[in-house]
Amino acid sequence: MFLEIGIGCAIYAGFNYKKRKSNQFIERKPIIPKNLSNKKLKQDMVAPFWSDVRSQHLQKMTSNGNEIKISATEKKINQELVIVSASFGIGILSILYPPLIVLSKLGFIYGCIPNAKGAYNSFFKEKRVNVDVLTIITSPMFMLHGNHILGNFSNLTSSLSRKLLMKVQDNSTNSFIEVFKQPPKLVYVLKNGIEVEKSFQELDTDDIVIVTAGQTIPADGSIINGVANIDQQSLTGEAQPVEKGIGLQVFALTIVIAGKIYIKVEKTGDKTIAAQIGNILNETADFKSTTQVEAEVIADKTILPLMSLSLLSYPLLGLDSAATVMNSHPKYRMTVVAPIGMLNYLNIAFQNGILIKDGRTLELLNKVDTIIFDKTGTLTHAQPHIHKIHSFNGYEENELLTYVAAVEYKQSHPIALAILKKAESRHLKLPEIDEAKYKIGYGIEAMIANKLIRVGSIRFMEMEAIPIPAKTTELQEFCHSQRHSLIIIAIDSDIVGAIEFHSNVRQEAKQIVKQFRQRNIKSMYIISGDQEAPTKTLAQTLGIEHYFAEVLPEDKANIIKQLQEEGKFVCYVGDGINDSIALKRANVSISLRGASSVAIDTAQVVLMDESLKELVPLFELSDKFLSNQQSSFVHLFAPSFVGIIGAFFFHFSFYHSAILNQVGFITGLSNSMLPWWKKNKQSK
Known part of the structure; x- marks a missing residue:
């Protein structure tokens, strides 16, 4: 009895703590710095039962920034928890003041209403038997045995399960923001040799559009005149601007950085590649509408066998033993313990800089046998670095770097930023x-x-x-063959130097590939919008056997689909708007915190520290989660098995089965809390 009181009081106190805190919005940084003091870390620990930290961070990552509202269903469950908790407390007080038993019994009856409704819907409407049906059948036995306190505790665990199951599902709906910049309202077209203004909406196929530096390309088409440097990062994900001339394709909503081009329009409006990406993203807004915990399915599937066994025992052992067998089912305790374990691991992941937006991901990660990495921004940093400054005609490196940095000072493209960073590191004036x-x-x-x-x-x-000079031409040809960028420096009419740029491969990338090999991941791929030479070089450097180069956004998803049709379970790791469709298509999708907003909204997992360092630990966390879940199920089923055996061979009563259920609940709950306790202990 004292054990029951202790459990009830702990849950009741926890609920009251949540009630006091529910209206407070705690502002936290997205990741916990590694140098954070133990005291501060302890203060920022998130209670696994009632934490809203993940929801708050999901909210910050949506476009509208509105606070998450509590649904009517959750308000109803909160109300039920208040009443059944109070009824349980009154039942305990009735030991000292017996007239309170009436209130406790009324509270017990109220607590049975949700189960009664669920049983009615399940049995009469859905024509099936679920946990609610089993609960309603066994509930009267609490009254027959005069144990309303135990009955109220049973109702409390039932209400608590519904509350916690809601917490597994994300309360916030990730809203999709505008994928691309707004197209220009007016464009310039060439008509009878004259440049004239035309509304963007009135743009037609075969129109000749004129686009100059700083302007956005309004449609897909081909260049018929001129040369331009074009920033395609919003579409292809590649940070390096592309130089394009006559005959080459250009795409809507990319930006001309330098030059002037005449474009023959081929696709406008919804037919452009950019618009197609936006449409696909908007159509997948309800992709993750439901999350079902595996424990609930297991609980329902074991009901009919146990009810059959109970009916079999009735003519042999009597009503009390039959009720004892039926009450040995773990009921909603299984669907309480499983979500608590999941919430614990979700919060542990968050403390390690991993935001998991869908609880299913912890299970799905264990099935992954194929990993696809995006190249730019994932395996490499988006901004290149200066590999070498080539100086000619007696000029010093710093002198040339000073000139180039001064010229590029007000520019914001990745090449300019790399130049300015290098000049700053050398303290050049x-x-x-x-x-x-x-x-x-x-x-x-x-x-x-x-x-x-x-x-x-x-x-x-x-x-x-x-x-x-010949040596400059040779250098250019070498860099082009390796897909390294090269900019030439001239003073007056002489070539005096060149700067060679390489992509920055993430330091952790090679070690991560090696660790995945040890985990027996069957295959790994690199997929990139870049040309074949640099993609192949990166694959060889990292030891990845497969790669796809020069891939457009919609083709990334097609490649994933093809691998899935071959029976592979695919995890895609990427960032950028061009990855959004691929992230949706994959079985598991992972993005970096530094990625575009669409990629973050789309991915199931976000690595918050803008690196891949937590990628392998994420998979290890999945292994531990599944092991913990299986262990918790054993803790719950063992007392049920003992109760059934005891009813047949040791004359166990209904009261014994109720106590055993509580023992199973305590041990299962303790096991699901074990990772959290270990984490707390390590932080001290």
């Missing part, structure tokens, strides 16, 4: 310049100390009639 001017063909020029500094591609230098 940049001179004042007149306004830098872009020239057609991916180049920029500015005057510094009466010297004309030109920085750009080899084509830009050719267009400026600057002689190209």
